[in-house]
Structures are given as structure tokens and as C-alpha cells.
Amino acid sequence: MVEKNIKIFKGDIVFTPTKDKFQTYKNAYIIIQDGKVKAIEKELKEEYGHLTIEDFTDKLIIPGFVDLHFHAPQFPNRGLGLDKELIPWLETYTFPEEGKYADIEYAKKVYSKVLHEVWKVGTTRIALFSSIHKDSTKILFDLFIKSGLGAYIGKVNMDRNSPEYILEDTENSIKDTIEIIDEYKNKSNLVKPIITPRFVPTCTPKLLEELGKIAEKYDLPVQSHLCENLGEVKWVGELHPNFKNYASIYEHYGLLRNGKSLMAHCIYNNEDEIALMAKNNVYAVHCPHSNYNLSSGIMPVRTFLQSGVPVGLGTDVSGGHALGIPSVIVSCIQASKIKWLENKTLPPITTPEAFYLGTKGGGSFFGKVGSFEEGYDFDALIIDDSTLCEIHKLTLEERIQKFIYIGDDRNIVRRYVQGEFVKELDF
Amino acid sequence: MVEKNIKIFKGDIVFTPTKDKFQTYKNAYIIIQDGKVKAIEKELKEEYGHLTIEDFTDKLIIPGFVDLHFHAPQFPNRGLGLDKELIPWLETYTFPEEGKYADIEYAKKVYSKVLHEVWKVGTTRIALFSSIHKDSTKILFDLFIKSGLGAYIGKVNMDRNSPEYILEDTENSIKDTIEIIDEYKNKSNLVKPIITPRFVPTCTPKLLEELGKIAEKYDLPVQSHLCENLGEVKWVGELHPNFKNYASIYEHYGLLRNGKSLMAHCIYNNEDEIALMAKNNVYAVHCPHSNYNLSSGIMPVRTFLQSGVPVGLGTDVSGGHALGIPSVIVSCIQASKIKWLENKTLPPITTPEAFYLGTKGGGSFFGKVGSFEEGYDFDALIIDDSTLCEIHKLTLEERIQKFIYIGDDRNIVRRYVQGEFVKELDF
Numbered sequence: 001m002v003e004k005n006i007k008i009f010k011g012d013i014v015f016t017p018t019k020d021k022f023q024t025y026k027n028a029y030i031i032i033q034d035g036k037v038k039a040i041e042k043e044l045k046e047e048y049g050h051l052t053i054e055d056f057t058d059k060l061i062i063p064g065f066v067d068l069h070f071h072a073p074q075f076p077n078r079g080l081g082l083d084k085e086l087i088p089w090l091e092t093y094t095f096p097e098e099g100k101y102a103d104i105e106y107a108k109k110v111y112s113k114v115l116h117e118v119w120k121v122g123t124t125r126i127a128l129f130s131s132i133h134k135d136s137t138k139i140l141f142d143l144f145i146k147s148g149l150g151a152y153i154g155k156v157n158m159d160r161n162s163p164e165y166i167l168e169d170t171e172n173s174i175k176d177t178i179e180i181i182d183e184y185k186n187k188s189n190l191v192k193p194i195i196t197p198r199f200v201p202t203c204t205p206k207l208l209e210e211l212g213k214i215a216e217k218y219d220l221p222v223q224s225h226l227c228e229n230l231g232e233v234k235w236v237g238e239l240h241p242n243f244k245n246y247a248s249i250y251e252h253y254g255l256l257r258n259g260k261s262l263m264a265h266c267i268y269n270n271e272d273e274i275a276l277m278a279k280n281n282v283y284a285v286h287c288p289h290s291n292y293n294l295s296s297g298i299m300p301v302r303t304f305l306q307s308g309v310p311v312g313l314g315t316d317v318s319g320g321h322a323l324g325i326p327s328v329i330v331s332c333i334q335a336s337k338i339k340w341l342e343n344k345t346l347p348p349i350t351t352p353e354a355f356y357l358g359t360k361g362g363g364s365f366f367g368k369v370g371s372f373e374e375g376y377d378f379d380a381l382i383i384d385d386s387t388l389c390e391i392h393k394l395t396l397e398e399r400i401q402k403f404i405y406i407g408d409d410r411n412i413v414r415r416y417v418q419g420e421f422v423k424e425l426d427f
Numbered sequence: 428m429v430e431k432n433i434k435i436f437k438g439d440i441v442f443t444p445t446k447d448k449f450q451t452y453k454n455a456y457i458i459i460q461d462g463k464v465k466a467i468e469k470e471l472k473e474e475y476g477h478l479t480i481e482d483f484t485d486k487l488i489i490p491g492f493v494d495l496h497f498h499a500p501q502f503p504n505r506g507l508g509l510d511k512e513l514i515p516w517l518e519t520y521t522f523p524e525e526g527k528y529a530d531i532e533y534a535k536k537v538y539s540k541v542l543h544e545v546w547k548v549g550t551t552r553i554a555l556f557s558s559i560h561k562d563s564t565k566i567l568f569d570l571f572i573k574s575g576l577g578a579y580i581g582k583v584n585m586d587r588n589s590p591e592y593i594l595e596d597t598e599n600s601i602k603d604t605i606e607i608i609d610e611y612k613n614k615s616n617l618v619k620p621i622i623t624p625r626f627v628p629t630c631t632p633k634l635l636e637e638l639g640k641i642a643e644k645y646d647l648p649v650q651s652h653l654c655e656n657l658g659e660v661k662w663v664g665e666l667h668p669n670f671k672n673y674a675s676i677y678e679h680y681g682l683l684r685n686g687k688s689l690m691a692h693c694i695y696n697n698e699d700e701i702a703l704m705a706k707n708n709v710y711a712v713h714c715p716h717s718n719y720n721l722s723s724g725i726m727p728v729r730t731f732l733q734s735g736v737p738v739g740l741g742t743d744v745s746g747g748h749a750l751g752i753p754s755v756i757v758s759c760i761q762a763s764k765i766k767w768l769e770n771k772t773l774p775p776i777t778t779p780e781a782f783y784l785g786t787k788g789g790g791s792f793f794g795k796v797g798s799f800e801e802g803y804d805f806d807a808l809i810i811d812d813s814t815l816c817e818i819h820k821l822t823l824e825e826r827i828q829k830f831i832y833i834g835d836d837r838n839i840v841r842r843y844v845q846g847e848f849v850k851e852l853d854f
Binding site for chain 1: 502503505506507509510536537540716719720722724725748749750757760761762764765767768775777778815817818819821825828829831832833835
């Protein structure tokens with residue numbers, strides 16, 4: 001019976017089908033069939049009358065948050081070592097930490113904690129870098145599969161300009177990558193592999209070429225870093241003087257896959273690189289906390305939006321210290337205001353726009369995710385914001401703003417992915 | 428007996444006697460006499476052997492946070508209406524909210540909530556703007572006196588360029604100000620009045636002149652706003668073409684009192700204004716969240732520090748959405764990094780520097796406050812950071828960083844002001 005696959009939730013529904021404004025339904029019903037949104041109704045149709053309703057009256061029902069950039073092994077460094085720029089930060093703090101994941105017991109300990117914390121802050125889909133280590137990466141896969149959350153997980157590839165303890169042999173890097181793909185490509189509907197060259201400076205042309213081939217052969221998505229820091233951009237130019245820019249190196253090796261590549265940061269892209277990303281529907285992943293913390297700069301988000309480049313948000317743990325996307329949404333809006341002061345042709349990002357980036361914008365990388373339009377996966381959070389609106393009677397638009405700006409994980413009372421309740425982890 | 432006035436706390440002690448680094452004592456004893464720090468000792472002297480020790484082994488003991496700029500009546504607007512710049516923001520969101528405090532029942536409701544939240548986030552001293560309303564301001568005084576926290580509270584004065592419902596008659600503005608001063612100047616050791624002209628555009632020269640006289644007569648501190656927004660600075664220039672700059676208007680009317688004036692924001696001060704502030708030891712209060720949210724700009728904190736101007740931090744609720752000083756410390760560091768990218772002669776603010784600004788820097792406005800040097804008031808927080816450092820063994824410097832960047836009020840287990848335990852409010 002079809003009805004067996006129907007769930008009905010009642011509450012105050014808020015989402016952003018388009019960037020320009022919140023769509024809101026006060027005291028409405030959202031009908032879920034086979035984990036997907038079927039309809040939103042103000043009055044419940046008779047045909048559903050006999051079904052049980054999950055009643056969240058007066059609570060917000062919003063899409064789960066989507067984090068497009070997170071380094072799982074850097075989790076223990078959160079909030080530490082933010083006194084350097086990108087390259088010395090990698091060398092001083094980040095690479096030594098990533099080296100520890102040769103120890104799978106250490107990986108189990110940290111990655112369990114990562115899962116708990118990601119769950120807690122209401123992230124329902126996430127794109128993760130692990131480390132170079134095959135076995136630790138598999139642990140991360142297994143934990144995410146157990147959790148019920150959605151993830152792309154990439155074993156990091158790096159075979160040059162890296163300290164010896166995390167420097168891969170090119171052949172082994174490829175071999176381990178393929179082993180993980182073979183093992184996990186069909187193991188879960190929600191947790192999938194993603195090709196993950198760390199960034200151009202740490203990957204030989206041979207490695208990039210092979211990774212591009214693998215991505216094509218298995219039709220896999222790709223994630224990496226692009227134009228985060230001026231020193232990095234200069235270095236890439238010195239390493240590859242024959243390429244016209246940084247982004248074109250990824251393109252040359254087949255790593256800017258149409259609608260299937262994530263490029264974190266994108267602060268210093270030139271016009272050609274932005275046009276290239278637009279042409280290939282490459283996602284620019286905005287990680288404002290990280291960009292502040294590592295003195296990288298401010299990504300011109302408005303420029304990317306105006307150019308038709310898909311944009312999502314990332315925490316970039318541990319360049320970013322904040323685990324939750326709401327804090328990144330606030331930081332994104334704040335950063336865009338400073339950008340606007342420099343360049344008045346780039347209007348600040350509005351609250352619904354930034355919310356869109358943190359839900360449907362990033363969610364589109366995972367399919368029909370991040371919205372409550374018909375046919376979208378029901379990835380959702382139930383928000384009890386009663387502690388945030390004790391004084392005034394607020395509109396739904398105001399309530400979602402309050403939650404984003406001043407709420408926290410204590411306001412999130414339930415999480416759902418593809419219509420399934422995701423309970424607190426018991427591992 | 429002297430011993431009756433002695434309290435001993437044991438724990439991991441962290442503070443910043445100077446800006447350049449954290450001073451730390453692992454597993455040490457801090458001896459408090461009559462509410463003031465007498466000594467910090469690694470081994471407890473025999474003379475104290477018979478006294479009870481408040482044992483917070485493995486917990487951090489740090490100075491309470493000092494918030495130098497907070498608009499109490501704007502509390503209900505926190506997280507709302509951040510899509511405009513200063514002047515339209517005041518007119519659209521802020522003035523209408525402040526108008527409501529003609530109703531003292533409304534004031535009671537909001538100000539009780541303010542107290543709870545300020546307590547919760549670990550602020551132990553605060554400089555507050557109320558509204559123009561005398562009776563509501565008295566409620567704010569009474570609640571703070573009851574709370575055990577320290578505060579300067581100012582009835583706002585504004586007699587021009589304001590909507591009618593919060594426009595004061597000059598004489599009444601003065602009369603109400605004096606009534607409050609007379610009633611509260613000696614009522615509490617911890618909660619005191621402060622002269623509070625809103626800012627130049629809303630105060631007639633007559634009002635500024637009278638407020639300057641009152642400040643001198645009663646020897647009171649002063650708080651106001653300075654150079655927050657370019658439109659505001661331009662407007663002040665048009666209103667007062669005979670003054671050479673914005674700051675000199677306050678000076679002319681006796682409102683830049685030596686070591687006793689707070690000026691919030693200070694983003695667009697010119698060199699003369701900075702020199703004037705240095706000469707008069709006027710505090711520049713940095714409110715980075717607000718400055719981002721209202722698209723105001725970034726205060727060049729380093730310039731002020733280099734010029735010898737005292738600097739503290741402010742949340743600026745509700746231009747700022749965040750209630751806690753740790754979030755302001757992070758935002759201060761982040762903002763300084765963006766400033767540095769623009770101007771490499773202004774090195775970013777380091778974590779101990781920003782911590783200093785949020786404790787001893789701002790605390791100095793209240794006396795010997797914000798440090799644990801001998802003779803300082805024991806204003807302190809006990810921090811249980813065990814949830815933040817589950818993976819690595821961390822140094823005290825790393826632990827305080829983690830708490831600032833990723834902790835929250837759940838980590839604060841106790842608060843003290845002048846040696847007294849400040850319990851959760853029961854009103």
C-alpha cells in the first residue's frame with residue numbers, strides 16, 4: 001500500500017525555493033511519500049485523515065543544513081592555530097594532525113566525535129575530506145553509513161610538496177582510491193565516494209591526470225581547493241607556468257566535471273576562471289570563517305551568483321572553527337557587507353539568499369536536496385525556537401532570522417534525512 | 428578576623444596582565460581577600476591550611492568578561508533587521524522598539540530577560556544604554572543591583588532629530604538624568620550611573636553642554652557613539668560646520684573625560700580624533716559584530732592600540748546579535764585580519780590581545796577589574812572545558828583558545844564578582 005510510505009508533519013514551514021525570499025506556511029502540513037516531499041497543505045485532505053500526524057505545531061520545520069567543505073581529520077584542531085596563513089598553517093598545525101590517521105584507533109575516536117557534532121548542529125548532508133589513509137577513510141564511511149546522515153567522503157590524494165609522513169606514492173594513491181571506490185560506490189544510498197585531490201600544489205600532473213580518468217570512468221564527483229590565498233595562487237603559477245590560470249589546471253585534467261565539482265574558497269579567481277566555472281557548473285564553496293581565520297580574504301559571493309556559478313557554504317573545519325552552518329550563514333552575510341563597502345556594485349547577500357546557499361544551494365550537489373518543493377528529499381530539522389521569541393510575536397521570516405543569528409543546537413529537536421528520523425548516535 | 432574574608436580557589440588559572448601573552452598557572456591556588464586577589468600560589472602556604480578550598484581542579488579560572496557597549500531596550504530585536512545601515516536601521520527598527528519602554532511592565536519583562544542572558548554568557552561587568560525613559564531605567568538599575576553583576580547604566584538623552592515618541596524636551600531630559608543620578612549614585616557599589624548622550628545628531632548643543640556640566644559636577648563617566656558610519660560622520664559635519672571633527676564636539680562640551688569616557692565604534696576617526704582620544708584616555712569600544720551587521724566597516728583596532736588609546740570590546744546589542752564576549756573576541760581577531768590584508772602595517776590582533784581587550788582592557792574602565800594581579804577585584808568564571816578537549820592533551824593557552832572559539836555558556840559553571848558567587852537569577 002502506498003499509504004504505508006506516507007508521513008505527515010505539521011508545523012511552521014520555512015524554506016527557500018528561490019534565493020530572493022523565504023517561502024513560509026504557518027501551521028501547515030507537509031506530506032512525505034517514500035522520503036520525498038509530495039505536497040504542502042494548509043488544510044489536511046480527507047484522504048490523509050486516518051494517518052498519524054507528527055505534530056510540531058508552533059515549531060519550525062526547515063530544510064537540513066548542507067556543509068560542502070569539512071576536513072574530518074582536522075577536527076581536533078578546531079579553534080587552535082589560527083595565527084598563520086594557509087601554507088604555514090598547513091605545515092605547522094594541519095599536516096602533523098593529519099599524519100595521525102595512520103592509526104585507525106585514533107581515527108575511530110576522532111571520527112565518532114565528528115559524527116556526533118555534525119549531527120548535533122543540524123547538518124544533514126556534508127562533503128568531507130578525510131586524510132590520505134585508506135583504512136581511516138573507510139572508518140569514516142562506515143560511521144556515516146551507520147549515522148543516517150548523507151555524505152560524500154574523499155580519501156585525500158597528495159604526492160608532492162608534502163611532509164614525508166603524509167606523502168603518497170602516486171601509484172599507491174591511485175590504487176587506494178580505487179579500492180575505496182569499489183568498496184563503497186554501491187554500499188549506501190546516502191554515503192558516496194568523491195575524488196579528492198588536496199589541491200594543485202600537492203598533486204603531480206600524473207596524479208591529477210589519473211584522478212580525472214577515475215572520476216570519468218566511475219562518473220564520480222570531485223572536490224578540491226581553488227584560489228584561497230595569494231601566496232598559494234602565486235605558487236601554483238610557478239609550478240605550472242604553461243597554464244593560463246589555476247582553475248584551468250583542474251579543467252585540463254578532467255576535474256571540473258559538469259555540475260559535479262566542488263571548489264572551496266574561490267577568493268582570488270579571475271574573470272576567466274569564473275567563466276570557466278560557470279560553463280562547467282562548478283560549485284564555488286564559500287567558507288567565510290576559514291577565510292577570516294587564515295587571513296585569506298573575502299570571496300566575492302555576489303560576483304559568482306551574478307555569473308551563474310552554483311554556490312554553497314562550507315564550515316571548512318578546522319580552518320573554520322564553527323561547526324554549524326547557521327554561523328556560516330551569518331558570517332557569509334557579514335563578509336558580503338564588508339565586500340560591498342569596498343565595491344558598491346556587489347550588493348550584500350541577504351538572509352534568504354544566505355539561507356538558500358546553506359540549504360538548497362549546497363543541497364543541489366546531492367540531488368533534489370535542501371528545499372521542500374515537490375519531489376525533494378525530506379531532509380529536515382524541527383526547531384523549537386520558543387526561547388528565542390519570548391517577547392514579541394514574530395513572523396515566520398523573523399523567526400528563521402532569529403534562529404540563524406542567535407539560535408544554537410539546543411533549538412534543534414529533531415533531524416530527518418530522506419524522510420527518516422535520524423536519532424542521536426549511540427556509538 | 429582577617430581570615431573570615433579569605434577565599435581560596437584551586438584550578439587552572441589563565442589571564443592577561445599584559446596584551447602580549449596569556450599568563451597561566453596549572454593546578455594553582457588563587458587567594459582572595461575582601462573580594463580582591465591577594466596572591467596566586469603553586470603550593471598552598473601553611474597559614475591557609477585550615478581554610479576550605481573551592482576546588483575546581485582541571486577547570487579553567489579566568490576573568491569575567493567585560494562588555495562596554497550594550498543597548499538593553501534593543502534586546503528583543505536581536506538577530507532582526509540587519510539589512511540596513513545605521514541611520515535607516517535606527518529609524519526603522521530601533522527607535523520604534525525603544526519607544527515601548529514608556530511602559531514599565533514591558534521594561535520589566537525585557538530587562539529581566541536581559542539580566543538572565545547577560546549572566547548566562549559570562550559577562551560580569553557591562554556598560555548599558557537604556558532608553559530615554561526614567562522609570563524603565565530605574566527598573567534596569569534595580570534588576571542589576573539585585574543580580575550581583577557590575578554595571579554602568581545610562582538613561583539615554585536625545586532632544587532632536589528623533590521621532591516624536593522618543594524625543595525629549597531638553598529641560599526634562601536634564602531633570603530626569605539628575606533624578607536618576609541622585610537616586611542611584613550611592614545606592615550600590617557595583618551599579619552606577621553614566622552620562623549617556625545618544626550621539627551628536629540627536630543631542631542639541633544645549634543638551635550636550637548641560638550633560639557635560641553634570642558629568643563634571645558629579646564626577647561621572649560618559650558613554651556615546653563616535654564615527655560609526657560614513658553617512659553619520661557626514662551628517663555630524665553638516666550639523667556642526669564650525670567644529671573641526673566629530674570627536675571635538677564631545678570634547679568641547681566636556682564629554683571626553685580623562686579615562687572616564689566610552690566611545691563606541693570609532694571606525695572613521697581621523698588622526699586628530701585619535702590623538703584627542705589618546706590625550707584624554709577616551710576608550711574606543713570595538714563592536715565588530717555590529718559593524719559587520721550594519722555594514723559600517725572595520726575599526727582599525729591596531730591603530731588605536733599603537734596610538735595609546737584604551738580599547739575594550741562591546742556586543743552592541745542589537746546592532747550586534749551575539750550576547751557573549753567570546754564571540755566578539757573571535758570577530759575582533761577576524762576583522763583585524765581583513766584590515767591587515769588592506770593595510771599590512773596593521774598586524775592582526777592576536778588571541779591574547781583580543782582576550783585582554785575583553786577582560787582587562789574593558790575592565791580598567793571599572794577600576795582594577797579584568798585581571799588576577801594582586802589587588803584586582805576577583806571577577807571570575809569557572810570554565811568546565813572537558814567537552815572541548817576530549818582528544819588531545821592541551822596546554823592552558825590552547826584550552827583558553829578552544830573555549831573562546833568553540834565553547835559556549837554551557838561551559839561556564841560559575842561566575843564571581845568581587846569574590847562573591849553570582850548565582851542564577853531567581854526573578
